Amino acid sequence: MNVLIVGGYSVFVSQLIEKFNKEGWEVYLLSGNKNPSRRHPYVFEQYDFRYDTDSIKEILDSASPDLVVFTGAYDSNLSSGKTRRESMYYMSSLVNVLMACQMLHVPRFVYISSHEVYEESYTEPITEEQPASPVSTKGMLVAQGENLVIRYGETTDMDTIVLRLDHMYWMPKNRKEVGEIHAKLCLYALRDRKIPASEKHIFSSVYISDAVFAVYEVSGRPEHQHRIYQITTGEEENEIRVAQTIQAVSARSVTIRDNTVGLTRKNIMSGQRLREEFGLGTRFSYEERVRSIMEYMDRNRNDFLRREEREGSWLQRMFRRFEKVIFALIPFIENLVVFLFVFMLNNRTADSDYFRRVDVFLLYVVLFAVFYGKRQAIVAALLSTAGFIFRQAYFRTAIEVLVDYNIYIWMAQLFIVGMAVGHLRDSLKIITDDKDEEIAFLTGQLDDIYDINSSNLKVKNILEDHIVSYDDSLGVLQNMTESLEHLNPGEAMYQAAEVLSKVIGTDDVAIYKVSNRDYCRLLVGTTDQARQLGKSLKYSDRKELDECLEKREVFVNRDLSKEMPVMAYGLRHGDDLEYIIMVWNLPYEKMSLHQMNLLKVVGYMIQNAITRADTYLDAVRDKRYLGDTNILNTEAFEKVVKTSTEIRRRDYAESVLLWVQSAGDAETLQKDENELQRYNNILSKNVRETDSFGVGKDGHIYVLLANSNAEEADIVIRRFASQGVVCSLKESM
Incomplete structure (x- = not known):
């Protein structure tokens, strides 16, 4: 069996190569780099070409792969995708590889995606069916790659699989390999002895060994039921918990700086399909692996800390304290050393018929003016003047030297040339620095424009949905609730659940009947998720919910607590609370004032329908x-x-x-x-x-x-x- 791995060298690619080789596969690699710096010993053949090369068909024909693994989100050749050129290269490369695979009838194509396709916040574990919600440019690229692979497979009948690796982390061997959240927090502890962490950043993850094993297992199975699978532990973790684990195992005293501010950002993948279809789980928990990562980084701290960050002897600390002064003096020391060499060279060439006309001091001044600028040119000119006068004093008296106007002309020439060349060099340096600064500023502005455009697009879509959407129009709400007016309360309840489900945009809706000041009884729950609070609920124990109901406000679960609905609202008859409607599993971006007002309007219309039905039933008792x-x-x-x-x-x-x-x-x-x-x-x-x-x-x-x-x-x-x-x-x- 042959496998072609498409991706630059990284920890993930290296482990993929080792796993497939261990299982008896012949591994080929398309590195995407014309000038490779390494070659893995387990790679049978390495192709050092760009992904968009015209030779891709010949490469696939040579490798004859039974499986192509496109490393996508974890490809070291894809850094951030922020530039237009990089984005275009990524997508054109994927299309190029897909088309070649289809033409040569490659049996299976696997695309490696990541958690970056889900950058919004979700109250419940994210299933494979959940639409992607990327925000960053890289997230959008990876999500577009997913869609392209899936659609290509559907239209060409090519067997394509998308595997989403959830916050994959690994054991870094040096600072360059520190790139994910767990290792970054360990580096903070190692470098600063302070770990900035937020309890509101909630996520799940998967260790690289589990991820590689799952990729191999899914890729090698002859049959599969779905095109998208998530590889994750599904274990809830947050930055504070990870920081506490690091703090407990660190060899030095470490403090946690609590940065828990702003809105909660929760991204936990379910991984349900992988467990149910293939029976694949994970072996490593994040607490166990984070401890190992921190212990390794403690033992090999010099591989992770820069020279100025390391703790050394008192002599090393003293050197680092005066390091800037020492480095500032280096050009002057270098100037003096070169001057001594130039002075001796001038003494040897002064009496030579061949080199008499060569002004060694002038060359020396120009050299320092070009490399260091005007300041060092002036120092070089002063040293040259002193050396020239000292040399003249060998043959002439001090008075003769002082009254010789040729010396002053030579000195003026030396200073003018040195300062002019030094000024030009400094001016060019300033222009170059200004351009670099301007480029960095414009790049930053371009990134801001991308972010603003993404935000504006999101707001535009939301507003468009509010104004144009047929489901949200008040006329439609009226039509939906009119049907409730002629039904008995039991029918009105399940009809009300359907109205809520359609209008709010979620399948998980529950309606409770209030029995007394403390308890309410479940009437209708559209899903198991909506019924999770049980058939009888003591709502008075849930302080935030009870306060909102008392104030006749919509309750919003801003902390994304699992034990609470996303939104809830009380329906009243006069001053008496009669029903509580609860909404679960609502996308975080929909937890807005618009949705709160929408819930109020729907609740009010449902209450009116129920009241009319009750009045009618009392009349015909x-x-x-x-x-x-x-x-x-x-x-x-x-x-x-x-x-x-x-x-x-x-x-x-x-x-x-x-x-x-x-x-x-x-x-x-x-x-x-x-x-x-x-x-x-x-x-x-x-x-x-x-x-x-x-x-x-x-x-x-x-x-x-x-x-x-x-x-x-x-x-x-x-x-x-x-x-x-x-x-x-x-x-x-």
Whole structure:
């Protein structure tokens, strides 16, 4: 089996090469670099060409790979993708490789992606189906690469797989290999003895050994069900926890600088497909590996710290303290040393017929003017003047030297040439530095423009969605809620859940019925996620939620707590809180004032529909109940059962039907008023407000336990039995 790995040398690529070689594959490498600096011993053949080369077809034909692994997000040739040229090169390279693979019928193409395609915040673990939300330029490039590979595979029937590696980290061997968050925090501890960390940066990760093993396993399997897989531990971690692990194992005293400010940024991948389809898990936890990384960096600190950052002897520390002064004196020392050489050379050439006309001092001054500028040129001119006069004093008296105007002309020539050349050099240096500074400034501005453009595009899309979107228009909301006005409250509840789901943009919606000041009971939960708080909830214990409900405000889970819904709002009848609607698993960018207002509007319209339904039912009470009891007649109870069956069919809630055997036939029971009232009192006292009881189509009395299962129904049966009422479970009427 042959594998072609497309990517520059890095820790990840090296481990991929070693893994495939260990498993008996013949490894080929397309390095993307015309001038390679290394070659791995396990690479059978290395192709040192750019990815967009016209020779890509010949390279693939030569390698005849059964598998191509495009390292993408972890390719060392892709730094940041900030420049237009780099972005264009990346995408054109991917297209070039894909087209060549398709033409030569390569069996499988694997694209390595990363967590950078998800840069927004998510309250719940990110599944493979979740659309990408890149913000940075590199994230956008990687996401575009994903889409290109997937679409190419769908349109050409080529077997393509995208593997997302979640915050992959590794054991760095030197400072150049420090590039991810775990190693960076270790470097802070090693260098500064202070670790800046934020508790609001929440993420998951995967160790490189686990990642490489999963890449090999998925790539080598003959069949797969999906095109996208996530490789992650799914273990929640944040910077503070990582910093605490580093602090505990560090050889030196380390403090943690808490930078927990701003909004929470949470990115945890689920990795569900990989576990369910391939049974692949991870072996390493971040705490174990971070300890190993910190211990290694402590033992090999000189490989990670620059010379000025290292702690040495008192002599070394003293040298570093005066290092700037010493380096500032070096040009002057160099000037003096060269002058001594020039002075001796001048003494040897002064009497030579061949070199008499060569002005060694002038060459010396010009040399320093070119390399160091005007300041060193003046020093060189002063030294040259002193040396020339000292040389003249060998043959002439001091007076003769002082009155010789030729010497002054020579000195003027020396200073003028030296200062002129030095000034030109300094001017060119200033111009060059200014240009470099301007380029850096403009590059920074260009990056800001990219960021501003991304932000503006996001705002534009949100506003466009608010204004144009059909789902959010008030007219549509009105049309949706009009259907609630003619339904009984049970039907209104599950219809309300569907309205909320469509308008807010999430499948996870729950509606609770408030029983008293402390507790509420679940009526409808559209998913397991929405039902995670249980069937009965003591909402008064959740202070933030309770305060918002008391103030009639929308609760927003800004801390992204797992135990709380993303948003919640209370529906009131007058001053009494009657229902609580909860929204789960909403994208972080949608936790906005617009969504809060939208939730209020929908809640208000739903409340109006329920109130009208309740008013109508109160008005026709005499036609729905048996005499002066709470027992529903056959027609009314049949509607309630039908609604409950529909709710159960949609998997919004459970329900159980009990047959009151001891009551006998309802028609016979009605003839005995005392017995009818006794059963009415017992049933009314022992069921909840959300439950119903009435006459079935067969003429017997039934109790409908809303949001209950068989085990919970057994408790109710025993409770009835203790009061002389015999009941049993009934599948249907």
